[in-house]
Amino acid sequence: MESENININLESTNNTPLEAEPLMLHDDDDGDGDEVEEVKDGSSSTRKRRRTSNVWSVFKDTKEKVPDGKPIAKCKWCGKQQKYNSKYGTGNLKRHVETCVKRDTKDVDQMIIDAKDKSITVRSSKFDPLKLRELAIAAIVIHNLPLAFVEYKGVRAILSYCLDGRDVGLVSRNTAKSDLLKLHAREKGRVKSLLEDVPGRISLTSDLWTSVVTDGYICLTAHFVDKAWNLQKRVLNFSFMPPPHTGVALSEKVYNLIDDWKIDRKLFSITLDNASSNDTFVDFLKIQLTTRHALLKDGEFFHIRCCAHILNLIVQDGLKEVDKAIIKARESIKYVKGS
Structure with missing residues:
Protein backbone atom coordinates (compact mmCIF):
# COMPACT_ATOMS: atom_id res chain seq x y z
CA MET A 1 0.00 0.00 0.00
CA GLU A 2 2.82 2.33 0.76
CA SER A 3 4.52 1.66 -2.60
CA GLU A 4 1.31 2.22 -4.50
CA ASN A 5 0.80 5.53 -2.79
CA ILE A 6 4.31 6.52 -3.72
CA ASN A 7 3.74 5.67 -7.39
CA ILE A 8 0.52 7.59 -7.50
CA ASN A 9 2.17 10.70 -6.04
CA LEU A 10 5.00 10.50 -8.52
CA GLU A 11 2.64 10.18 -11.44
CA SER A 12 0.59 13.14 -10.30
CA THR A 13 3.79 15.14 -9.85
CA ASN A 14 4.94 14.39 -13.38
CA ASN A 15 1.74 15.82 -14.80
CA THR A 16 2.61 19.32 -13.52
CA PRO A 17 5.74 21.44 -14.04
CA LEU A 18 8.28 20.95 -11.34
CA GLU A 19 9.28 24.63 -11.40
CA ALA A 20 7.01 27.54 -12.27
CA GLU A 21 8.64 30.69 -13.61
CA PRO A 22 8.55 33.46 -11.01
CA LEU A 23 6.66 36.75 -11.30
CA CYS A 100 13.66 68.91 -25.60
CA VAL A 101 13.97 72.19 -27.53
CA LYS A 102 10.54 73.30 -26.33
CA ARG A 103 11.02 72.24 -22.76
CA ASP A 104 9.25 74.37 -20.15
CA THR A 105 11.92 75.67 -17.81
CA LYS A 106 9.44 76.11 -14.94
CA ASP A 107 9.19 73.44 -12.30
CA VAL A 108 5.99 71.45 -12.40
CA ASP A 109 5.42 72.21 -8.73
CA GLN A 110 5.29 75.90 -9.61
CA MET A 111 2.54 75.44 -12.18
CA ILE A 112 -1.01 75.88 -10.93
CA ILE A 113 -4.24 75.67 -12.85
CA ASP A 114 -6.51 78.66 -12.59
CA ALA A 115 -9.97 77.15 -12.35
CA LYS A 116 -11.61 80.41 -13.37
CA ASP A 117 -10.33 80.62 -16.94
CA LYS A 118 -8.65 77.20 -17.18
CA SER A 119 -5.34 78.84 -18.01
CA ILE A 120 -1.96 77.89 -16.57
CA THR A 121 -0.09 80.53 -14.67
CA VAL A 122 3.27 80.49 -12.97
CA ARG A 123 3.82 81.48 -9.40
CA SER A 124 7.22 81.67 -7.85
CA SER A 125 7.61 79.82 -4.57
CA LYS A 126 10.22 82.39 -3.47
CA PHE A 127 8.86 85.12 -1.24
CA ASP A 128 10.07 88.64 -1.98
CA PRO A 129 9.36 91.17 0.82
CA LEU A 130 10.13 94.10 -1.49
CA LYS A 131 7.42 92.92 -3.89
CA LEU A 132 4.98 92.78 -0.98
CA ARG A 133 5.80 96.38 -0.10
CA GLU A 134 5.24 97.47 -3.69
CA LEU A 135 1.85 95.75 -3.79
CA ALA A 136 0.85 97.38 -0.49
CA ILE A 137 1.78 100.84 -1.80
CA ALA A 138 -0.10 100.18 -5.04
CA ALA A 139 -3.20 99.21 -3.05
CA ILE A 140 -2.95 102.43 -1.02
CA VAL A 141 -2.75 104.51 -4.20
CA ILE A 142 -5.46 102.70 -6.15
CA HIS A 143 -8.04 102.54 -3.35
CA ASN A 144 -7.15 105.86 -1.69
CA LEU A 145 -6.27 104.18 1.60
CA PRO A 146 -4.53 105.86 4.52
CA LEU A 147 -0.85 105.18 5.12
CA ALA A 148 -1.79 103.49 8.39
CA PHE A 149 -3.28 100.69 6.28
CA VAL A 150 0.01 98.77 6.59
CA GLU A 151 -0.30 98.85 10.39
CA TYR A 152 -3.83 97.46 10.62
CA LYS A 153 -3.84 94.37 12.82
CA GLY A 154 -6.43 92.66 10.66
CA VAL A 155 -4.40 93.17 7.50
CA ARG A 156 -1.27 91.82 9.15
CA ALA A 157 -3.19 88.81 10.47
CA ILE A 158 -4.47 88.00 6.97
CA LEU A 159 -1.00 88.26 5.45
CA SER A 160 0.52 86.16 8.21
CA TYR A 161 -2.08 83.45 7.60
CA CYS A 162 -1.66 83.50 3.83
CA LEU A 163 2.11 83.29 4.13
CA ASP A 164 1.91 80.38 6.56
CA GLY A 165 3.25 82.27 9.55
CA ARG A 166 6.27 83.57 7.66
CA ASP A 167 7.80 86.82 8.84
CA VAL A 168 6.36 89.14 6.22
CA GLY A 169 8.32 92.15 7.45
CA LEU A 170 5.49 94.66 7.07
CA VAL A 171 6.58 98.26 7.37
CA SER A 172 5.30 101.22 9.35
CA ARG A 173 3.38 104.19 7.98
CA ASN A 174 6.55 106.27 7.78
CA THR A 175 8.27 103.65 5.65
CA ALA A 176 5.12 103.41 3.52
CA LYS A 177 5.31 107.16 2.97
CA SER A 178 8.94 106.86 1.88
CA ASP A 179 8.05 104.04 -0.52
CA LEU A 180 5.18 106.10 -1.89
CA LEU A 181 7.50 109.02 -2.65
CA LYS A 182 9.92 106.66 -4.38
CA LEU A 183 7.06 105.28 -6.44
CA HIS A 184 6.02 108.80 -7.42
CA ALA A 185 9.58 109.68 -8.46
CA ARG A 186 9.86 106.53 -10.55
CA GLU A 187 6.54 107.09 -12.32
CA LYS A 188 7.36 110.75 -12.84
CA GLY A 189 10.57 109.73 -14.59
CA ARG A 190 8.59 107.44 -16.90
CA VAL A 191 6.14 110.19 -17.83
CA LYS A 192 9.00 112.65 -18.37
CA SER A 193 10.73 110.26 -20.77
CA LEU A 194 7.39 109.76 -22.56
CA LEU A 195 7.01 113.53 -22.99
CA GLU A 196 10.56 113.81 -24.31
CA ASP A 197 9.75 111.30 -27.07
CA VAL A 198 6.61 113.12 -28.22
CA PRO A 199 7.22 114.02 -31.89
CA GLY A 200 4.75 116.93 -31.92
CA ARG A 201 3.45 119.64 -29.63
CA ILE A 202 1.71 119.30 -26.27
CA SER A 203 -1.53 121.00 -25.24
CA LEU A 204 -2.32 121.80 -21.63
CA THR A 205 -5.51 122.11 -19.61
CA SER A 206 -5.65 123.56 -16.12
CA ASP A 207 -8.23 124.27 -13.47
CA LEU A 208 -8.18 125.81 -10.02
CA TRP A 209 -10.59 125.35 -7.13
CA THR A 210 -10.88 125.66 -3.36
CA SER A 211 -11.62 122.73 -1.05
CA VAL A 212 -14.13 122.73 1.81
CA VAL A 213 -11.31 123.67 4.18
CA THR A 214 -10.47 126.70 1.97
CA ASP A 215 -7.24 125.17 0.63
CA GLY A 216 -6.55 125.96 -3.01
CA TYR A 217 -5.36 123.36 -5.53
CA ILE A 218 -4.32 123.50 -9.17
CA CYS A 219 -4.33 120.64 -11.65
CA LEU A 220 -2.24 120.61 -14.83
CA THR A 221 -2.96 118.02 -17.53
CA ALA A 222 -1.07 117.33 -20.78
CA HIS A 223 -2.71 116.14 -24.02
CA PHE A 224 -0.60 114.89 -26.91
CA VAL A 225 -0.34 112.37 -29.75
CA ASP A 226 2.35 109.72 -29.36
CA LYS A 227 4.47 108.05 -32.03
CA ALA A 228 1.75 105.49 -32.74
CA TRP A 229 -0.79 108.30 -33.39
CA ASN A 230 -2.73 107.55 -30.24
CA LEU A 231 -4.21 110.41 -28.23
CA GLN A 232 -2.69 110.40 -24.74
CA LYS A 233 -3.58 112.28 -21.57
CA ARG A 234 -1.41 112.57 -18.46
CA VAL A 235 -2.02 114.47 -15.22
CA LEU A 236 1.28 116.23 -14.67
CA ASN A 237 0.61 117.94 -11.36
CA PHE A 238 -2.02 118.16 -8.67
CA SER A 239 -0.45 120.78 -6.46
CA PHE A 240 -1.33 122.92 -3.50
CA MET A 241 -1.92 126.53 -4.58
CA PRO A 242 -1.67 128.99 -1.68
CA PRO A 243 -3.50 132.32 -1.89
CA PRO A 244 -3.71 134.81 -3.47
CA HIS A 245 -5.05 133.23 -6.67
CA THR A 246 -4.16 136.16 -8.86
CA GLY A 247 -3.01 136.03 -12.47
CA VAL A 248 0.59 136.79 -11.57
CA ALA A 249 0.73 134.04 -8.92
CA LEU A 250 -0.88 131.54 -11.30
CA SER A 251 1.57 132.35 -14.10
CA GLU A 252 4.56 131.85 -11.82
CA LYS A 253 3.17 128.57 -10.49
CA VAL A 254 2.37 127.08 -13.91
CA TYR A 255 5.64 128.24 -15.46
CA ASN A 256 7.60 126.50 -12.71
CA LEU A 257 5.64 123.30 -13.30
CA ILE A 258 6.22 123.46 -17.06
CA ASP A 259 9.92 124.11 -16.57
CA ASP A 260 10.16 121.16 -14.18
CA TRP A 261 8.75 118.83 -16.86
CA LYS A 262 11.05 120.32 -19.55
CA ILE A 263 8.19 120.89 -21.99
CA ASP A 264 8.34 124.70 -22.23
CA ARG A 265 9.54 124.46 -25.85
CA LYS A 266 6.91 121.87 -26.85
CA LEU A 267 3.73 123.73 -25.88
CA PHE A 268 1.00 124.42 -28.39
CA SER A 269 -1.96 125.72 -26.40
CA ILE A 270 -3.53 125.92 -22.97
CA THR A 271 -7.28 125.62 -22.30
CA LEU A 272 -8.78 127.50 -19.34
CA ASP A 273 -12.19 128.59 -18.12
CA ASN A 274 -13.38 132.16 -18.46
CA ALA A 275 -12.37 133.50 -15.07
CA SER A 276 -11.01 137.02 -15.22
CA SER A 277 -7.78 136.04 -13.45
CA ASN A 278 -7.00 133.54 -16.21
CA ASP A 279 -6.70 136.34 -18.80
CA THR A 280 -3.94 137.97 -16.76
CA PHE A 281 -2.41 134.57 -16.11
CA VAL A 282 -2.16 133.74 -19.83
CA ASP A 283 -0.76 137.18 -20.74
CA PHE A 284 2.13 136.85 -18.27
CA LEU A 285 2.79 133.22 -19.21
CA LYS A 286 2.79 134.08 -22.90
CA ILE A 287 5.36 136.84 -22.33
CA GLN A 288 7.68 134.42 -20.51
CA LEU A 289 7.43 131.85 -23.30
CA THR A 290 7.64 134.16 -26.30
CA THR A 291 10.84 135.73 -25.02
CA ARG A 292 12.37 132.27 -25.39
CA HIS A 293 10.75 131.76 -28.82
CA ALA A 294 8.94 128.68 -27.51
CA LEU A 295 5.46 129.33 -29.01
CA LEU A 296 4.15 129.07 -32.55
CA LYS A 297 3.07 132.35 -34.19
CA ASP A 298 4.20 134.18 -31.04
CA GLY A 299 1.36 132.60 -29.07
CA GLU A 300 -1.46 133.73 -31.37
CA PHE A 301 -3.33 130.45 -30.80
CA PHE A 302 -1.98 129.77 -27.32
CA HIS A 303 -5.02 130.67 -25.19
CA ILE A 304 -8.17 128.61 -25.78
CA ARG A 305 -11.31 129.23 -23.79
CA CYS A 306 -13.27 126.26 -22.46
CA CYS A 307 -16.44 125.75 -24.53
CA ALA A 308 -18.13 123.74 -21.76
CA HIS A 309 -17.66 126.63 -19.35
CA ILE A 310 -19.08 129.06 -21.92
CA LEU A 311 -22.18 126.89 -22.39
CA ASN A 312 -22.57 126.65 -18.64
CA LEU A 313 -22.52 130.45 -18.33
CA ILE A 314 -25.14 130.76 -21.08
CA VAL A 315 -27.44 128.27 -19.33
CA GLN A 316 -27.00 130.00 -15.98
CA ASP A 317 -27.93 133.35 -17.51
CA GLY A 318 -30.99 131.77 -19.12
CA LEU A 319 -32.14 130.25 -15.84
CA LYS A 320 -31.93 133.64 -14.16
CA GLU A 321 -34.64 134.94 -16.53
CA VAL A 322 -37.10 132.23 -15.45
CA ASP A 323 -35.98 132.11 -11.86
CA LYS A 324 -39.19 133.55 -10.44
CA ALA A 325 -41.40 131.16 -12.39
CA ILE A 326 -39.35 128.16 -11.26
CA ILE A 327 -39.58 129.26 -7.61
CA LYS A 328 -43.41 129.55 -7.86
CA ALA A 329 -43.68 126.09 -9.42
CA ARG A 330 -41.54 124.54 -6.69
CA GLU A 331 -43.58 126.20 -3.91
CA SER A 332 -46.80 124.98 -5.50
CA ILE A 333 -45.52 121.40 -5.60
CA LYS A 334 -44.45 121.59 -1.96
CA TYR A 335 -47.90 122.86 -0.95
CA VAL A 336 -49.71 120.07 -2.83
CA LYS A 337 -47.47 117.35 -1.36
CA GLY A 338 -47.77 118.77 2.15
CA SER A 339 -51.61 119.20 2.10
Whole structure:
Protein backbone atom coordinates (compact mmCIF):
# COMPACT_ATOMS: atom_id res chain seq x y z
CA MET A 1 0.00 0.00 0.00
CA GLU A 2 2.82 2.33 0.76
CA SER A 3 4.52 1.66 -2.60
CA GLU A 4 1.31 2.22 -4.50
CA ASN A 5 0.80 5.53 -2.79
CA ILE A 6 4.31 6.52 -3.72
CA ASN A 7 3.74 5.67 -7.39
CA ILE A 8 0.52 7.59 -7.50
CA ASN A 9 2.17 10.70 -6.04
CA LEU A 10 5.00 10.50 -8.52
CA GLU A 11 2.64 10.18 -11.44
CA SER A 12 0.59 13.14 -10.30
CA THR A 13 3.79 15.14 -9.85
CA ASN A 14 4.94 14.39 -13.38
CA ASN A 15 1.74 15.82 -14.80
CA THR A 16 2.61 19.32 -13.52
CA PRO A 17 5.74 21.44 -14.04
CA LEU A 18 8.28 20.95 -11.34
CA GLU A 19 9.28 24.63 -11.40
CA ALA A 20 7.01 27.54 -12.27
CA GLU A 21 8.64 30.69 -13.61
CA PRO A 22 8.55 33.46 -11.01
CA LEU A 23 6.66 36.75 -11.30
CA MET A 24 8.83 39.16 -13.27
CA LEU A 25 8.87 42.89 -12.47
CA HIS A 26 10.72 45.16 -14.93
CA ASP A 27 11.78 48.56 -13.68
CA ASP A 28 12.45 51.72 -15.61
CA ASP A 29 15.87 53.19 -15.96
CA ASP A 30 14.73 55.98 -13.70
CA GLY A 31 13.34 53.62 -11.12
CA ASP A 32 9.63 53.86 -12.06
CA GLY A 33 7.93 50.75 -13.33
CA ASP A 34 5.32 50.65 -16.08
CA GLU A 35 4.12 47.05 -16.44
CA VAL A 36 4.22 43.66 -14.69
CA GLU A 37 4.61 40.54 -16.83
CA GLU A 38 3.65 37.05 -15.65
CA VAL A 39 4.59 33.87 -17.61
CA LYS A 40 2.76 30.53 -17.10
CA ASP A 41 2.69 27.19 -18.95
CA GLY A 42 4.96 28.43 -21.75
CA SER A 43 2.46 31.08 -22.74
CA SER A 44 3.00 34.75 -21.84
CA SER A 45 0.40 37.15 -20.59
CA THR A 46 0.77 40.75 -19.44
CA ARG A 47 -1.02 42.59 -16.71
CA LYS A 48 -0.69 46.40 -16.87
CA ARG A 49 -0.56 48.59 -13.84
CA ARG A 50 -0.73 52.32 -13.37
CA ARG A 51 2.20 54.22 -14.87
CA THR A 52 4.13 56.09 -12.23
CA SER A 53 6.95 57.62 -14.27
CA ASN A 54 7.01 61.42 -14.47
CA VAL A 55 7.71 61.32 -18.21
CA TRP A 56 4.08 60.43 -18.95
CA SER A 57 3.08 63.96 -18.00
CA VAL A 58 5.06 65.05 -21.08
CA PHE A 59 4.63 62.07 -23.42
CA LYS A 60 1.48 60.54 -24.84
CA ASP A 61 1.25 56.88 -25.81
CA THR A 62 0.27 56.66 -29.49
CA LYS A 63 -0.71 52.97 -29.26
CA GLU A 64 1.48 52.38 -32.35
CA LYS A 65 4.55 50.22 -32.82
CA VAL A 66 7.60 50.36 -35.07
CA PRO A 67 8.58 47.37 -37.24
CA ASP A 68 10.80 45.95 -34.49
CA GLY A 69 7.77 45.80 -32.19
CA LYS A 70 8.63 48.64 -29.82
CA PRO A 71 5.80 51.05 -28.93
CA ILE A 72 5.96 54.77 -29.75
CA ALA A 73 5.23 57.75 -27.50
CA LYS A 74 4.73 61.33 -28.75
CA CYS A 75 6.17 64.37 -26.96
CA LYS A 76 3.47 66.92 -26.08
CA TRP A 77 5.94 69.80 -26.32
CA CYS A 78 7.68 69.32 -29.66
CA GLY A 79 5.61 66.51 -31.19
CA LYS A 80 8.62 64.24 -31.71
CA GLN A 81 8.02 60.47 -31.47
CA GLN A 82 10.26 58.31 -29.33
CA LYS A 83 10.52 54.54 -28.92
CA TYR A 84 10.28 52.97 -25.50
CA ASN A 85 10.04 49.49 -24.06
CA SER A 86 8.06 48.65 -20.93
CA LYS A 87 10.45 45.78 -20.18
CA TYR A 88 13.58 47.93 -20.07
CA GLY A 89 12.23 51.27 -18.94
CA THR A 90 11.49 54.77 -20.11
CA GLY A 91 15.01 56.16 -19.92
CA ASN A 92 14.87 57.15 -23.59
CA LEU A 93 11.84 59.31 -22.91
CA LYS A 94 13.46 60.82 -19.83
CA ARG A 95 16.55 61.83 -21.80
CA HIS A 96 14.37 63.53 -24.41
CA VAL A 97 12.52 65.50 -21.72
CA GLU A 98 15.82 66.88 -20.45
CA THR A 99 16.97 67.97 -23.93
CA CYS A 100 13.66 68.91 -25.60
CA VAL A 101 13.97 72.19 -27.53
CA LYS A 102 10.54 73.30 -26.33
CA ARG A 103 11.02 72.24 -22.76
CA ASP A 104 9.25 74.37 -20.15
CA THR A 105 11.92 75.67 -17.81
CA LYS A 106 9.44 76.11 -14.94
CA ASP A 107 9.19 73.44 -12.30
CA VAL A 108 5.99 71.45 -12.40
CA ASP A 109 5.42 72.21 -8.73
CA GLN A 110 5.29 75.90 -9.61
CA MET A 111 2.54 75.44 -12.18
CA ILE A 112 -1.01 75.88 -10.93
CA ILE A 113 -4.24 75.67 -12.85
CA ASP A 114 -6.51 78.66 -12.59
CA ALA A 115 -9.97 77.15 -12.35
CA LYS A 116 -11.61 80.41 -13.37
CA ASP A 117 -10.33 80.62 -16.94
CA LYS A 118 -8.65 77.20 -17.18
CA SER A 119 -5.34 78.84 -18.01
CA ILE A 120 -1.96 77.89 -16.57
CA THR A 121 -0.09 80.53 -14.67
CA VAL A 122 3.27 80.49 -12.97
CA ARG A 123 3.82 81.48 -9.40
CA SER A 124 7.22 81.67 -7.85
CA SER A 125 7.61 79.82 -4.57
CA LYS A 126 10.22 82.39 -3.47
CA PHE A 127 8.86 85.12 -1.24
CA ASP A 128 10.07 88.64 -1.98
CA PRO A 129 9.36 91.17 0.82
CA LEU A 130 10.13 94.10 -1.49
CA LYS A 131 7.42 92.92 -3.89
CA LEU A 132 4.98 92.78 -0.98
CA ARG A 133 5.80 96.38 -0.10
CA GLU A 134 5.24 97.47 -3.69
CA LEU A 135 1.85 95.75 -3.79
CA ALA A 136 0.85 97.38 -0.49
CA ILE A 137 1.78 100.84 -1.80
CA ALA A 138 -0.10 100.18 -5.04
CA ALA A 139 -3.20 99.21 -3.05
CA ILE A 140 -2.95 102.43 -1.02
CA VAL A 141 -2.75 104.51 -4.20
CA ILE A 142 -5.46 102.70 -6.15
CA HIS A 143 -8.04 102.54 -3.35
CA ASN A 144 -7.15 105.86 -1.69
CA LEU A 145 -6.27 104.18 1.60
CA PRO A 146 -4.53 105.86 4.52
CA LEU A 147 -0.85 105.18 5.12
CA ALA A 148 -1.79 103.49 8.39
CA PHE A 149 -3.28 100.69 6.28
CA VAL A 150 0.01 98.77 6.59
CA GLU A 151 -0.30 98.85 10.39
CA TYR A 152 -3.83 97.46 10.62
CA LYS A 153 -3.84 94.37 12.82
CA GLY A 154 -6.43 92.66 10.66
CA VAL A 155 -4.40 93.17 7.50
CA ARG A 156 -1.27 91.82 9.15
CA ALA A 157 -3.19 88.81 10.47
CA ILE A 158 -4.47 88.00 6.97
CA LEU A 159 -1.00 88.26 5.45
CA SER A 160 0.52 86.16 8.21
CA TYR A 161 -2.08 83.45 7.60
CA CYS A 162 -1.66 83.50 3.83
CA LEU A 163 2.11 83.29 4.13
CA ASP A 164 1.91 80.38 6.56
CA GLY A 165 3.25 82.27 9.55
CA ARG A 166 6.27 83.57 7.66
CA ASP A 167 7.80 86.82 8.84
CA VAL A 168 6.36 89.14 6.22
CA GLY A 169 8.32 92.15 7.45
CA LEU A 170 5.49 94.66 7.07
CA VAL A 171 6.58 98.26 7.37
CA SER A 172 5.30 101.22 9.35
CA ARG A 173 3.38 104.19 7.98
CA ASN A 174 6.55 106.27 7.78
CA THR A 175 8.27 103.65 5.65
CA ALA A 176 5.12 103.41 3.52
CA LYS A 177 5.31 107.16 2.97
CA SER A 178 8.94 106.86 1.88
CA ASP A 179 8.05 104.04 -0.52
CA LEU A 180 5.18 106.10 -1.89
CA LEU A 181 7.50 109.02 -2.65
CA LYS A 182 9.92 106.66 -4.38
CA LEU A 183 7.06 105.28 -6.44
CA HIS A 184 6.02 108.80 -7.42
CA ALA A 185 9.58 109.68 -8.46
CA ARG A 186 9.86 106.53 -10.55
CA GLU A 187 6.54 107.09 -12.32
CA LYS A 188 7.36 110.75 -12.84
CA GLY A 189 10.57 109.73 -14.59
CA ARG A 190 8.59 107.44 -16.90
CA VAL A 191 6.14 110.19 -17.83
CA LYS A 192 9.00 112.65 -18.37
CA SER A 193 10.73 110.26 -20.77
CA LEU A 194 7.39 109.76 -22.56
CA LEU A 195 7.01 113.53 -22.99
CA GLU A 196 10.56 113.81 -24.31
CA ASP A 197 9.75 111.30 -27.07
CA VAL A 198 6.61 113.12 -28.22
CA PRO A 199 7.22 114.02 -31.89
CA GLY A 200 4.75 116.93 -31.92
CA ARG A 201 3.45 119.64 -29.63
CA ILE A 202 1.71 119.30 -26.27
CA SER A 203 -1.53 121.00 -25.24
CA LEU A 204 -2.32 121.80 -21.63
CA THR A 205 -5.51 122.11 -19.61
CA SER A 206 -5.65 123.56 -16.12
CA ASP A 207 -8.23 124.27 -13.47
CA LEU A 208 -8.18 125.81 -10.02
CA TRP A 209 -10.59 125.35 -7.13
CA THR A 210 -10.88 125.66 -3.36
CA SER A 211 -11.62 122.73 -1.05
CA VAL A 212 -14.13 122.73 1.81
CA VAL A 213 -11.31 123.67 4.18
CA THR A 214 -10.47 126.70 1.97
CA ASP A 215 -7.24 125.17 0.63
CA GLY A 216 -6.55 125.96 -3.01
CA TYR A 217 -5.36 123.36 -5.53
CA ILE A 218 -4.32 123.50 -9.17
CA CYS A 219 -4.33 120.64 -11.65
CA LEU A 220 -2.24 120.61 -14.83
CA THR A 221 -2.96 118.02 -17.53
CA ALA A 222 -1.07 117.33 -20.78
CA HIS A 223 -2.71 116.14 -24.02
CA PHE A 224 -0.60 114.89 -26.91
CA VAL A 225 -0.34 112.37 -29.75
CA ASP A 226 2.35 109.72 -29.36
CA LYS A 227 4.47 108.05 -32.03
CA ALA A 228 1.75 105.49 -32.74
CA TRP A 229 -0.79 108.30 -33.39
CA ASN A 230 -2.73 107.55 -30.24
CA LEU A 231 -4.21 110.41 -28.23
CA GLN A 232 -2.69 110.40 -24.74
CA LYS A 233 -3.58 112.28 -21.57
CA ARG A 234 -1.41 112.57 -18.46
CA VAL A 235 -2.02 114.47 -15.22
CA LEU A 236 1.28 116.23 -14.67
CA ASN A 237 0.61 117.94 -11.36
CA PHE A 238 -2.02 118.16 -8.67
CA SER A 239 -0.45 120.78 -6.46
CA PHE A 240 -1.33 122.92 -3.50
CA MET A 241 -1.92 126.53 -4.58
CA PRO A 242 -1.67 128.99 -1.68
CA PRO A 243 -3.50 132.32 -1.89
CA PRO A 244 -3.71 134.81 -3.47
CA HIS A 245 -5.05 133.23 -6.67
CA THR A 246 -4.16 136.16 -8.86
CA GLY A 247 -3.01 136.03 -12.47
CA VAL A 248 0.59 136.79 -11.57
CA ALA A 249 0.73 134.04 -8.92
CA LEU A 250 -0.88 131.54 -11.30
CA SER A 251 1.57 132.35 -14.10
CA GLU A 252 4.56 131.85 -11.82
CA LYS A 253 3.17 128.57 -10.49
CA VAL A 254 2.37 127.08 -13.91
CA TYR A 255 5.64 128.24 -15.46
CA ASN A 256 7.60 126.50 -12.71
CA LEU A 257 5.64 123.30 -13.30
CA ILE A 258 6.22 123.46 -17.06
CA ASP A 259 9.92 124.11 -16.57
CA ASP A 260 10.16 121.16 -14.18
CA TRP A 261 8.75 118.83 -16.86
CA LYS A 262 11.05 120.32 -19.55
CA ILE A 263 8.19 120.89 -21.99
CA ASP A 264 8.34 124.70 -22.23
CA ARG A 265 9.54 124.46 -25.85
CA LYS A 266 6.91 121.87 -26.85
CA LEU A 267 3.73 123.73 -25.88
CA PHE A 268 1.00 124.42 -28.39
CA SER A 269 -1.96 125.72 -26.40
CA ILE A 270 -3.53 125.92 -22.97
CA THR A 271 -7.28 125.62 -22.30
CA LEU A 272 -8.78 127.50 -19.34
CA ASP A 273 -12.19 128.59 -18.12
CA ASN A 274 -13.38 132.16 -18.46
CA ALA A 275 -12.37 133.50 -15.07
CA SER A 276 -11.01 137.02 -15.22
CA SER A 277 -7.78 136.04 -13.45
CA ASN A 278 -7.00 133.54 -16.21
CA ASP A 279 -6.70 136.34 -18.80
CA THR A 280 -3.94 137.97 -16.76
CA PHE A 281 -2.41 134.57 -16.11
CA VAL A 282 -2.16 133.74 -19.83
CA ASP A 283 -0.76 137.18 -20.74
CA PHE A 284 2.13 136.85 -18.27
CA LEU A 285 2.79 133.22 -19.21
CA LYS A 286 2.79 134.08 -22.90
CA ILE A 287 5.36 136.84 -22.33
CA GLN A 288 7.68 134.42 -20.51
CA LEU A 289 7.43 131.85 -23.30
CA THR A 290 7.64 134.16 -26.30
CA THR A 291 10.84 135.73 -25.02
CA ARG A 292 12.37 132.27 -25.39
CA HIS A 293 10.75 131.76 -28.82
CA ALA A 294 8.94 128.68 -27.51
CA LEU A 295 5.46 129.33 -29.01
CA LEU A 296 4.15 129.07 -32.55
CA LYS A 297 3.07 132.35 -34.19
CA ASP A 298 4.20 134.18 -31.04
CA GLY A 299 1.36 132.60 -29.07
CA GLU A 300 -1.46 133.73 -31.37
CA PHE A 301 -3.33 130.45 -30.80
CA PHE A 302 -1.98 129.77 -27.32
CA HIS A 303 -5.02 130.67 -25.19
CA ILE A 304 -8.17 128.61 -25.78
CA ARG A 305 -11.31 129.23 -23.79
CA CYS A 306 -13.27 126.26 -22.46
CA CYS A 307 -16.44 125.75 -24.53
CA ALA A 308 -18.13 123.74 -21.76
CA HIS A 309 -17.66 126.63 -19.35
CA ILE A 310 -19.08 129.06 -21.92
CA LEU A 311 -22.18 126.89 -22.39
CA ASN A 312 -22.57 126.65 -18.64
CA LEU A 313 -22.52 130.45 -18.33
CA ILE A 314 -25.14 130.76 -21.08
CA VAL A 315 -27.44 128.27 -19.33
CA GLN A 316 -27.00 130.00 -15.98
CA ASP A 317 -27.93 133.35 -17.51
CA GLY A 318 -30.99 131.77 -19.12
CA LEU A 319 -32.14 130.25 -15.84
CA LYS A 320 -31.93 133.64 -14.16
CA GLU A 321 -34.64 134.94 -16.53
CA VAL A 322 -37.10 132.23 -15.45
CA ASP A 323 -35.98 132.11 -11.86
CA LYS A 324 -39.19 133.55 -10.44
CA ALA A 325 -41.40 131.16 -12.39
CA ILE A 326 -39.35 128.16 -11.26
CA ILE A 327 -39.58 129.26 -7.61
CA LYS A 328 -43.41 129.55 -7.86
CA ALA A 329 -43.68 126.09 -9.42
CA ARG A 330 -41.54 124.54 -6.69
CA GLU A 331 -43.58 126.20 -3.91
CA SER A 332 -46.80 124.98 -5.50
CA ILE A 333 -45.52 121.40 -5.60
CA LYS A 334 -44.45 121.59 -1.96
CA TYR A 335 -47.90 122.86 -0.95
CA VAL A 336 -49.71 120.07 -2.83
CA LYS A 337 -47.47 117.35 -1.36
CA GLY A 338 -47.77 118.77 2.15
CA SER A 339 -51.61 119.20 2.10
